[in-house]
Amino acid sequence: MARPAQRTHDRRIMIAMTIYVVVLLGVWPLARTAGEPWLKIGYALAPVLPLFYVIWIMARKILDSDELEQRTHLIGLGVAAAVVSVLSIVSGFLAAAGAMTLESTSVVLMWIFPLLMLAYGAARSQAARRYGGGACDEDERMPAYLRLLSAAALLAFAAAYLYFRKGEQDAAEMMLGMASALAAGSAFFAVRRWRRRRAHSE
Amino acid sequence: MNNHVRQLREQRGWSQGDLAEHLDVSRQTVNAIETSKYDPSLPLAFKIAKLFRQTIESIFVPGKD
Numbered sequence: 001m002a003r004p005a006q007r008t009h010d011r012r013i014m015i016a017m018t019i020y021v022v023v024l025l026g027v028w029p030l031a032r033t034a035g036e037p038w039l040k041i042g043y044a045l046a047p048v049l050p051l052f053y054v055i056w057i058m059a060r061k062i063l064d065s066d067e068l069e070q071r072t073h074l075i076g077l078g079v080a081a082a083v084v085s086v087l088s089i090v091s092g093f094l095a096a097a098g099a100m101t102l103e104s105t106s107v108v109l110m111w112i113f114p115l116l117m118l119a120y121g122a123a124r125s126q127a128a129r130r131y132g133g134g135a136c137d138e139d140e141r142m143p144a145y146l147r148l149l150s151a152a153a154l155l156a157f158a159a160a161y162l163y164f165r166k167g168e169q170d171a172a173e174m175m176l177g178m179a180s181a182l183a184a185g186s187a188f189f190a191v192r193r194w195r196r197r198r199a200h201s202e
Numbered sequence: 203m204n205n206h207v208r209q210l211r212e213q214r215g216w217s218q219g220d221l222a223e224h225l226d227v228s229r230q231t232v233n234a235i236e237t238s239k240y241d242p243s244l245p246l247a248f249k250i251a252k253l254f255r256q257t258i259e260s261i262f263v264p265g266k267d
Binding site: 069131132 | 226227228230231233234237239240242243246
């Protein structure tokens with residue numbers, strides 16, 4: 001039986017995240033001005049749909065994995081759950097004590113899913129490394145620098161869009177900062193890949 | 203646990219990718235087994251033994267614990 005290609009998985013995730021950003025920028029802001037409560041709820045929850053698609057892709061990926069891959073997924077998810085749980089309880093205590101405003105608590109809640117994904121990815125690649133696999137097995141998946149560059153381009157696009165919207169400058173600056181960090185990461189992986197290839201050819 | 207998977211694979215002239223395809227696992231898993239970084243489950247060990255037409259105990263050797 002042919003195993004599903006990692007590149008296909010990467011491409012699906014990239015498409016889903018692009019849809020997510022487009023919906024977040026194009027549909028979610030309409031919730032603020034929507035009159036009808038059901039419309040407000042619909043617009044506010046629209047970005048959740050692409051996230052369900054991401055969860056479905058990940059579930060498929062884990063189910064199609066072999067036993068060692070499932071073990072690394074388990075380690076990654078365990079670490080991510082621990083990180084997110086600690087962050088949630090810290091924000092819960094701070095909010096209950098009145099040290100955090102309700103608005104900043106909602107910002108923390110919105111960052112839980114991205115943080116979960118980030119911690120899961122980092123912990124899983126670390127676990128894979130422990131078993132001799134690379135964080136970026138570039139013979140089987142989209143190179144890390146390309147993945148990071150695509151994410152940076154997506155965030156840069158979102159930042160540019162938000163910059164020209166009234167009252168969204170702070171969000172634009174934050175997204176631009178994230179895009180810059182991802183672009184720097186992409187440059188690091190590109191240089192590392194180039195150096196490894198050069199060393200391999202000598 | 204040590205094993206002779208690499209020798210058996212090389213005797214057949216297979217790459218890690220070829221063996222991975224026969225076992226329906228990833229190439230990284232084959233590499234982890236060959237380098238004794240990962241001990242396979244019993245079903246996978248049986249699959250390896252069946253593929254090489256050997257017994258499990260002739261392929262997998264207990265290490266010093």
